[in-house]
Amino acid sequence: MKINARCVALLAILLLTQVLIGVNTQEEEEQEEEQEPEQEEQEVQDVEDVEDVEEESIETWTGRACTCDCEGGSPSGIPTFTVPTPITSVAPPLPSSRFMKCMPECPYHQALGFESGAVTSDQISCNKNELYIGWFSSWTADKARLNGQGYGCAWLSKFQDINQWLQIDLKMEGVVSGILTQGRCDADEWITKYSVQYRTDENLNWVYYKDTTGNNRVFYGNSDRTSTVQNLLRPPIIARYIRLLPLGWHTRIAIRMELLMCLNKCT
Structure with missing residues (x-):
């Protein structure tokens, strides 16, 4: 039990x-x-x-720069300066490598009109304009036009130092995407390097165009009197006023030039 x-x-x-x-x-x-x-x-x-x-x-291209229409469009014959619209979200994948060229540079450029004369004399100036008298009155800032020929074919700075500048007033905000430079047409005088400043309003401070390291970008200029040297701005800049500040020169500061404007269409 x-x-x-x-x-x-x-x-x-x-x-x-x-x-x-x-x-x-x-x-x-x-x-x-x-x-x-x-x-x-x-x-x-x-x-x-x-x-x-x-x-x-992901750093989106929100731009103080131009927007792009990479598919082009029907030529209108009228230059169109495109003001960017802020991008608030990450862009979808682009369908081909061709479209990647839109960012961060412009696919289409058009000359502002230094060579054609569309840029008027009152739009181009330099420091101490009032001192350009006598012989220098033939080499004033408004003579700084690409492919200019004959006597007075370039801007010749009266002073040879790094305090000189050549200024362009676009009259309205535009998207500047490149700069072309030449030397004096009839003598071996040209700039070898320069920097760029810009601003959107005359009451604002000048801003230097920077490189990827945050330093003032140095653009390399000419090595002879006739060749055209092109420097594209990547990314382009929105500005009304542009200044070229010579940093180096051969014999004398001498400039013939053209500005390139960013377009959203082929024209």
Whole structure:
């Protein structure tokens, strides 16, 4: 009888243990089922957070620069200066490498009109204009026109130092995308390097065009009197006033030039 009682007691303990284990297992399964949606929600949130971080790390081309229409358009014959609209979201993938050329430079350029005469004399000036008298009256700032020929075919600075500048007033804000320079047509005189300043209003301070390191960009100019040297601005700049500041020259500061404007269409 004692053995049977012990067996019954052990059997009862085993049954109770199995019941408790079953209850615990069921509770754990229910807790896991409740946690799974939370984990899924957390995983979705984590993915969204990662995507947000990735989006924030992408530098979108929001521009003090021109927008582009890479598919071109019907030529209108009228230069159109495009003011950028801020980009608020990451642009979708572009369908081909050709479209990548839109950023961060312009696909289309048009001469402002130094050579053609569309840029008038009152739009071009230099420091100490009033001192250009006598012989220098034939070599004033408004003579700084690309491919100019004959006597008085360039701007000749009266002073040979790095404090000189040649200024262009566009009369309205435009998107400047490049600069062309030449030397004097009838003598071996030219600039070898220069920097660029710009501003949108005459009451604002001048801003230097910077390179990728944040330093004032140095543009390399000419090595002879006749060749045209092109420097594109990547990215282009929005400005009304542009200044060229000679930093180096051969014999004398002498400039013939043209500005390139960024277009949103072929014209």
